[in-house]
Amino acid sequence: xxxxSGKLYWNKTINNPPFYPPLExxxxxxxxxxxxxxxxxxxxxxxxxxxxxxxxxxKEKIGHGSTSSNTALIQYSGxxxxxxxxxxxxxxxxxxxxxxxxTAINEIExxxxxxxxxxxxxxxxxLYYASYQEDTSKLQKEYRYLKKHGFEVQLxxxxxxxxxxxxxxxxxxxxxNDAEVNPYKFTVELIHKAYKKGVRIFEDTYIHGxxxxxxxxxxxxKNGSTIKTRYVIVAAGYECQExxxxxxxxxxxxxxxxxNQVEDLSDWYKQTLIWxxxxxxxxxxxxxxxxxxxxxxxxxxxxxxxxDGMLFHKKDLLIQEFNKLFPNIEVFPEFYLSAxxxxxxxxxxxxxxxxxxxxxxxxMAYGDNGMVYSMVLAKIITDLITRGSNSHLDIYLQTRxxxxxxxx
Numbered sequence: 001x002x003x004x005s006g007k008l009y010w011n012k013t014i015n016n017p018p019f020y021p022p023l024e025x026x027x028x029x030x031x032x033x034x035x036x037x038x039x040x041x042x043x044x045x046x047x048x049x050x051x052x053x054x055x056x057x058x059k060e061k062i063g064h065g066s067t068s069s070n071t072a073l074i075q076y077s078g079x080x081x082x083x084x085x086x087x088x089x090x091x092x093x094x095x096x097x098x099x100x101x102x103t104a105i106n107e108i109e110x111x112x113x114x115x116x117x118x119x120x121x122x123x124x125x126x127l128y129y130a131s132y133q134e135d136t137s138k139l140q141k142e143y144r145y146l147k148k149h150g151f152e153v154q155l156x157x158x159x160x161x162x163x164x165x166x167x168x169x170x171x172x173x174x175x176x177n178d179a180e181v182n183p184y185k186f187t188v189e190l191i192h193k194a195y196k197k198g199v200r201i202f203e204d205t206y207i208h209g210x211x212x213x214x215x216x217x218x219x220x221x222k223n224g225s226t227i228k229t230r231y232v233i234v235a236a237g238y239e240c241q242e243x244x245x246x247x248x249x250x251x252x253x254x255x256x257x258x259x260n261q262v263e264d265l266s267d268w269y270k271q272t273l274i275w276x277x278x279x280x281x282x283x284x285x286x287x288x289x290x291x292x293x294x295x296x297x298x299x300x301x302x303x304x305x306x307x308d309g310m311l312f313h314k315k316d317l318l319i320q321e322f323n324k325l326f327p328n329i330e331v332f333p334e335f336y337l338s339a340x341x342x343x344x345x346x347x348x349x350x351x352x353x354x355x356x357x358x359x360x361x362x363x364m365a366y367g368d369n370g371m372v373y374s375m376v377l378a379k380i381i382t383d384l385i386t387r388g389s390n391s392h393l394d395i396y397l398q399t400r401x402x403x404x405x406x407x408x
Contacts, residue, residue: 002304003238004069006311006337009258009291010184011068018192020062022204023225029055029200031385032219032229034207036060037067039235039363039374041187044194045111046382054199055227056191059206063187066237069339071256071295072186072371073273073285074108074179075126076101079368080347081138082145088346088402093395095149097348100392102151104375105179112186115193119186120288123179124273129161129172131278136171138277143173152176164269167325169276178273180285183371214358231385232360234352235378238342240362244354246398249366253307254341255314256295257333258287265290267328274325282321292331294318298341311338342366349373351380351396361385362398 031047033040036058047054058065076098085094112121130136143155154174162168195201209220219227234240241249265271265286275283280298287293297314301307315336322331343366344350352362361381365373376396383390394400 002340003066004337004339005304005308007335008068008337009335010070010182011064013182014185014188017062017188018195020195020201020203022223023057023202023221023227024223026226026228027055027200028228029053030229031055031231031233032057032217032227033233033235035065035235035237035239036062036187036191036201036203037065037235037237038070038183038187038371039237039365039378040233041190041194042111042374042378043233043235043363043381044199045190046378047385048194048197048199050382050386052386054194055202055229056194056199057202057205057207057227059204061203062191062201063184065239066339067183067187069256069337070183070370071283071285071293072181072183073275073283073369074105074181074372075175075273075369076105076178076372077126077128077175078347079279079281079343081142083138083141085347086145089348089395089400090403091145096392097395098149098151100376101369101372102177104372104379105177107375107379108181108371109179111190112181115189117185117189119189120182121179121186122181122288123177124285125270126175126178126273126275127161127165127172128175129169129274129276131169131276131281133170135277139171139173146173165325166267166328180273181371182288186371212357217360230359232357233363233381234360235363235374238340238366240352240364244352244357244362246350246352246364248344248346248350248398249342249364250345251302251340251342253299253301253338254295255297255311255318255338256293256336257315257318258335259292259294259331260334261290262292262329262331263290265329267326282318284322291334292322292329294322302340307338307340311336314338343368346402348400349377349396350398351377351393352398
């Protein structure tokens with residue numbers, strides 16, 4: 001799968017990342033994690049102290065898949081608004097999902113504290129503004145539900161926004177307790193920590209075939225090695241669909257730029273994460289070295305050539321959108337990318353569990369909060385493997401019912 005193109009930023013933030021050998025020879029393990037990106041790293045994090053023999057493999061280098069194009073706004077609210085999730089799944093389920101995401105942010109922060117090298121995790125507030133006057137009613141509805149369930153949010157008027165920022169919008173929800181991180185550093189360092197905890201890591205190890213039995217799966221690699229395992233976690237990001245396609249998954253293309261370093265960010269109140277109600281939406285954040293990430297302008301195409309053909313036009317448009325908000329901050333796109341973006345029709349990430357793959361779990365953290373979703377799903381899957389159950393599984397299982405079954 002052609003995941004992304006362009007001039008990438010995150011892999012420039014680490015010199016000499018850890019190296020792991022390809023698998024040579026035949027091995028056995030209790031749990032095989034397929035995928036060395038963020039989802040694989042978070043799965044290893046929850047499993048490394050459970051007394052199991054865990055192996056993680058990636059067909060490329062660690063963190064070189066979609067992790068390298070992840071813009072890593074760490075938020076508990078997603079592009080499917082709270083009240084929309086309530087319409088689809090009911091209020092209790094929707095609220096539980098958001099609370100699990102909020103807990104996951106805390107657990108990402110806790111994981112970052114364990115790492116030898118900082119992945120630049122920083123707590124940030126978020127500004128979610130109404131793109132148009134008619135969107136203010138949506139924000140008011142969203143705000144009422146968030147307040148009802150105890151989330152720390154404020155509803156800002158146009159004047160209040162203008163007092164804090166060099167722009168005014170019809171209204172906004174101001175959210176506490178979100179964050180930002182360097183997803184590549186996080187993944188590389190978390191997997192290295194897992195390696196030191198005893199998880200066996202193999203890069204450049206391409207799964208070429210498999211034999212699925214009731215109690216085990218035997219995998220064959222391209223170089224002739226085999227892996228016999230009792231449990232499988234497919235944490236391969238969007239490439240999970242190469243193992244098993246799910247009808248709830250939808251792909252499109254997205255764009256992002258990373259700017260030059262900016263000396264003065266004083267116009268940007270608390271360097272909040274910023275996004276909007278328009279669909280597709282623009283979002284932005286800052287980095288540890290004072291760059292600005294601006295992303296969005298999604299397109300429905302999934303054809304790589306068509307996606308990449310729009311990249312240079314899109315990066316100019318992203319700069320224009322930023323200049324509308326911050327006219328006094330001079331930026332240009334030093335890094336830029338076009339990438340495949342996956343979500344679900346119903347708005348929640350998924351754990352896939354299919355009859356033809358006994359003891360396999362597909363970690364599909366699809367949507368705009370991929371790192372947060374991965375943390376939620378990896379924890380649930382760990383419970384399924386180690387304890388046999390988790391009370392939140394039905395929220396994310398691919399067979400979950402949707403009250404509003406219309407695909408949006």
